[in-house]
Amino acid sequence: MIDSRLQLLLAVSEYGTVTAAAEALFRSPSGVSRQIKQLEAEIDLDLLEHDGRRVKLTSAGQRLVEHTRALNAQWESALSDTASAATQLCGPVVIGGFATILTAVVTPAVVRLRAEHRQVKPVAKEIYSQEISKALETGAIDVGLFVADESTSRLPDYLEVEEFMDDPIDLLVHRDHVFAVRDEVRLEEARHEEWITGLPHQDSYMELYAATRSAGYAPRSSHYAQDLTATTAMVAAGLGISAFPRIAQEISHPQVRRIPLAGEHRPHRRIMVTFRAGSRGNPRIDAAIHAMETVRTTLADRTPGPTTGP
Incomplete structure (x- = not known):
């Protein structure tokens, strides 16, 4: 397993403050600070420095984050390869997205996943489109759906993106x-x-x-x-x-x-699906995306004409 303290450093890099990173990861700020200080002591390097009320990475911290992203991609590939040998799908998969996609696509997809793969534990989580990349990198979600616009036009290369629906x-x-x-x-x-x-x-x-x-x-x-x-x-x-x-x-x-x-x-709206690089071969990720694609097809088949309330 990759040292969890590296993921904490990655989260602080993404969110800009220890408090925001801790909130995103459901940790206490003091716990996050303590873990990063332990990591600094072990490698005898300063990784963070204060910049007003925020913190920023030192040069050493920036390099370590880059290596962590590469390790994460390798770990995702390793997980995908290992999971593909399993005889039964099991474990959690967290799907994040904005409110309307959560209602129309993710919720019925979660129901379908639970029915087809009883050992899989799908979780739906509301995430603003602008927060999808951070949520994926910090591990808060495994698959994300977002609306493509100027703010999401340049996603980092540690994420893979596919067209999902119009x-x-x-x-x-x-x-x-x-x-x-x-x-x-x-x-x-x-x-x-x-x-x-x-x-x-x-x-x-x-x-x-x-x-x-x-x-x-x-x-x-x-x-x-x-x-x-x-x-x-x-x-x-x-x-x-x-x-x-x-x-x-x-x-x-x-x-x-x-x-x-x-x-x-x-x-x-152009709606995209994204996931961590290397994770597409993971059966849980593939099953989640397939379930959402099935729901998408159902929605397309019943595209409405003019409608009114009862």
């Missing part, structure tokens, strides 16, 4: 809205509408803003909500129109209608 964004309108009788709507047609959007720093707003910008305008936000229940309530009250990912749960409000967006500027 997630269209649909329009939500009041059932009495002029769009409600349509089978689809072009984004350009909503230029003069009042919108219910997320706040400017949130994913939902950035996705909508990028799409409307390509259509020649910015959404005129009148109200702000990221949560589907709150957004649906505002649309049902006639406060504006909104947009939501198709993989989100079904719209159940009787006053709200979901309409597919169409055309050249149709907004969508």
Whole structure:
């Protein structure tokens, strides 16, 4: 086994403070500090130095982290090769992802995994897309799903990434809205509408803003909500129109209608799956990804047309 203190050093490198690293690993800050000090004493080198309220790696610490990443990749390959010889899948596998993918894909995939491989212990964990690489490197998760954007365009080379699915964004309108009788709507047609959007720093707003910008305008936000229940309530009250990912749960409000967006500027999300380099041959990792791919196929087979609540 790789010395666990190296993983603690790696976490401090990623999160920038001992406290943040300890929180991510469910450890106490004092325990993390003590373990790293023990490692420093054993190798007779300073690995961390204070930089204001944060800590940074010394030159020796940076080199040791680089070696740790290489060791981790070799260890993942060794685990994958060894696990492939097992006659029965067993052990934990942690799948991380953002809220809507957790609801639509990861949860049913966990149910499928538990039914097909009773000795496997799948765990679902909500992780923001921007935190996926840290969670993988520190071992908090084994497989991650994230939305590809500028902040995730350059993932470190100790991770492998594959395309997982395309997630269209649909329009939500009041059932009495002029769009409600349509089978689809072009984004350009909503230029003069009042919108219910997320706040400017949130994913939902950035996705909508990028799409409307390509259509020649910015959404005129009148109200702000990221949560589907709150957004649906505002649309049902006639406060504006909104947009939501198709993989989100079904719209159940009787006053709200979901309409597919169409055309050249149709907004969508690219969802990627990622895992530690060398781990793809691990049967548990492969089984988790296969279960999610099966759920993805099921979702694609029932791609909706216009929908409304009961």
